[in-house]
Amino acid sequence: MSNSNPSTLSVSSAAAVPPSGGAAAKKRAMLKAVDPGPARSAAGSLGQRVGGNWMVLSLFCLLLFLALWQRYSTVGNEKFPSPVVVAEHAWYFLSDPFYDNGPNDQGIGYLVGFSLGRLAVGFLAGSVVAVFLGVVLGLNRTLFKALNPYIQVLRAISPIAWMPLLLYTVQNSGWTALLVVFMASMWPTLANTAFGVNNIKKEYLNVAAILQMPTLAKVFRVILPGAGPAIVAGLRISMGSAWVAIVPAEALLGSLGLGYFVWNEWNNLGIANVIFAILLIGAVGVMLDMLFNRLAKSLAYTD
Amino acid sequence: MKMPLLKVEGVSKYFQDPRSKNEFCVFSDLSLSVKEKEFVAVLGHSGCGKSTLLNIIAGIEKSNGGVVFLDGRQTVKPGLDRMVVFQNFALMPWLSVQGNIRLAVKAAYPEWDKAAINRRVEKYVEMVNLTEARNKKPAELSGGMRQRVGLARAFSVNPRIMLLDEPFAQIDALTRGVIQQELVRMWEDTGITIFMVTHDVDEAILLSDRVLLMTPGPGATLAEEITIPFSRPRTRDRLVEDPAFFKLRDRIVAFLGHRQAA
Ligand SMILES: Nc1ncnc2c1ncn2[C@@H]1O[C@H](COP(=O)(O)OP(=O)(O)O)[C@@H](O)[C@H]1O
Ligand SMILES: [Mg+2]
Numbered sequence: 234m235s236n237s238n239p240s241t242l243s244v245s246s247a248a249a250v251p252p253s254g255g256a257a258a259k260k261r262a263m264l265k266a267v268d269p270g271p272a273r274s275a276a277g278s279l280g281q282r283v284g285g286n287w288m289v290l291s292l293f294c295l296l297l298f299l300a301l302w303q304r305y306s307t308v309g310n311e312k313f314p315s316p317v318v319v320a321e322h323a324w325y326f327l328s329d330p331f332y333d334n335g336p337n338d339q340g341i342g343y344l345v346g347f348s349l350g351r352l353a354v355g356f357l358a359g360s361v362v363a364v365f366l367g368v369v370l371g372l373n374r375t376l377f378k379a380l381n382p383y384i385q386v387l388r389a390i391s392p393i394a395w396m397p398l399l400l401y402t403v404q405n406s407g408w409t410a411l412l413v414v415f416m417a418s419m420w421p422t423l424a425n426t427a428f429g430v431n432n433i434k435k436e437y438l439n440v441a442a443i444l445q446m447p448t449l450a451k452v453f454r455v456i457l458p459g460a461g462p463a464i465v466a467g468l469r470i471s472m473g474s475a476w477v478a479i480v481p482a483e484a485l486l487g488s489l490g491l492g493y494f495v496w497n498e499w500n501n502l503g504i505a506n507v508i509f510a511i512l513l514i515g516a517v518g519v520m521l522d523m524l525f526n527r528l529a530k531s532l533a534y535t536d
Numbered sequence: 537m538k539m540p541l542l543k544v545e546g547v548s549k550y551f552q553d554p555r556s557k558n559e560f561c562v563f564s565d566l567s568l569s570v571k572e573k574e575f576v577a578v579l580g581h582s583g584c585g586k587s588t589l590l591n592i593i594a595g596i597e598k599s600n601g602g603v604v605f606l607d608g609r610q611t612v613k614p615g616l617d618r619m620v621v622f623q624n625f626a627l628m629p630w631l632s633v634q635g636n637i638r639l640a641v642k643a644a645y646p647e648w649d650k651a652a653i654n655r656r657v658e659k660y661v662e663m664v665n666l667t668e669a670r671n672k673k674p675a676e677l678s679g680g681m682r683q684r685v686g687l688a689r690a691f692s693v694n695p696r697i698m699l700l701d702e703p704f705a706q707i708d709a710l711t712r713g714v715i716q717q718e719l720v721r722m723w724e725d726t727g728i729t730i731f732m733v734t735h736d737v738d739e740a741i742l743l744s745d746r747v748l749l750m751t752p753g754p755g756a757t758l759a760e761e762i763t764i765p766f767s768r769p770r771t772r773d774r775l776v777e778d779p780a781f782f783k784l785r786d787r788i789v790a791f792l793g794h795r796q797a798a
Contacts (some may be wrong), residue, residue: 436622439626443595
């Protein structure tokens, strides 16, 4: 893995999860094989003890945060909405998520739906393109070396920075929002796919060659599954950055969704609603990430 | 006279030493031939170039000159007519036992429907006694079971010749004997020619019709050819009762050892 990981591919070394567990996993597997009993039970009890502490500490942090917030809203800045007020606002929105009183007043369920829909379309399109390019670059070192500098430059540009140019070019805010998500979804997936494909064990490709697999069969039955864990690691990061980008994109473009909601409430000085929206954006982001965690687990393999 | 099934003519291979960047000759002008239904073993020390030779025959390594003929036709790329069984198994870790065999069957018989493919897969899973473990991933299998999958995968596409690269080197000694017997049984049942490389003298004598002794590299040669005289079925127990076995074994060991010292 290390021999062919190009130093220029800086994202991937941080982003890519090696398809197999590596040396540590091997060692664990060996330990397990030699002496399953004690090793497992020791790990089990340790895990339980850590697990308990973790929950208590986590709960404590939450309470501390709420207490500080409550205190700030009572003695620090009395205009700042307290947790209780925000909870009331949240309840107001969440109790009736799907209503429609015209374009500027829609249920929060719809707003989340719009943002997720935009995310899904842009992310899917970006991912398909990124995986395709990643496979091509992963299989062709020359092409990879030639294009990598540009990828690094493009990757460093915030997708929001493209917005004026995109808006000027496509002349449509809806398309621009999608394109921003598309751009935000590309780079980690592209880099990770190229990395994963490039690091597929030679022996798997040899098997594919001996079986005389046509290119498409080789890509779908050997290369993509082989690079699967690395690709999903990239998709996961891409999803995160797309979700991060979608909020300012919607806010600036006035595209109906969570980002627009935040900005709109700010303009109305509805700070409680702003806080509620911030929390909701975080919660949706975490759920999306959990989805990818599942996908990653289902594609993981040990060799 | 009948044409040999596999004919290797004057193949050479040079590698660049990774450190000194000097070219060194693994072997040059190497020739051999294998007849249909024969079991031929190339025996040599580690590093003498056995895998390189086998990979050139398989087409997954390029030679620096020389020709490989199969059925009288020059081979130009890897193919389903030469299935390889690898020392490190080379199973797809994301596929189950069945999945690994299915991958090969699908590739070999793209026109078959699902039912036909499944029947074929099942047959070969059964052939190597892995029915119980058919849904397990390679990581959940012992070395012996993994190589059973490797053998089943190779046999399942009905190749003209099987190329085995130290197939039992990574398997514990007790299991090794069992799988060696299974291999002989499959070889006899299917009539598929086998070309194997190994560094295990006993294994070569136990399994093959003919052993080619490869001298240590660089510049390895196939210096001597020995026809194994023992009748089949052979078992380890029967062989060790035969003084001729030890004489042959000593002769081979002396030959390889002597060459290495030189
Ligand atoms: N890709 C390679 N580059 C450079 N040297 C190699 C390469 N592959 C094998 N060699 C060298 O070629 C020689 C023969 O290797 P190999 O065929 O694997 O031997 P064997 O299978 O008999 O153990 C060894 O000295 C090995 O170090
Ligand atoms: Mg070898």
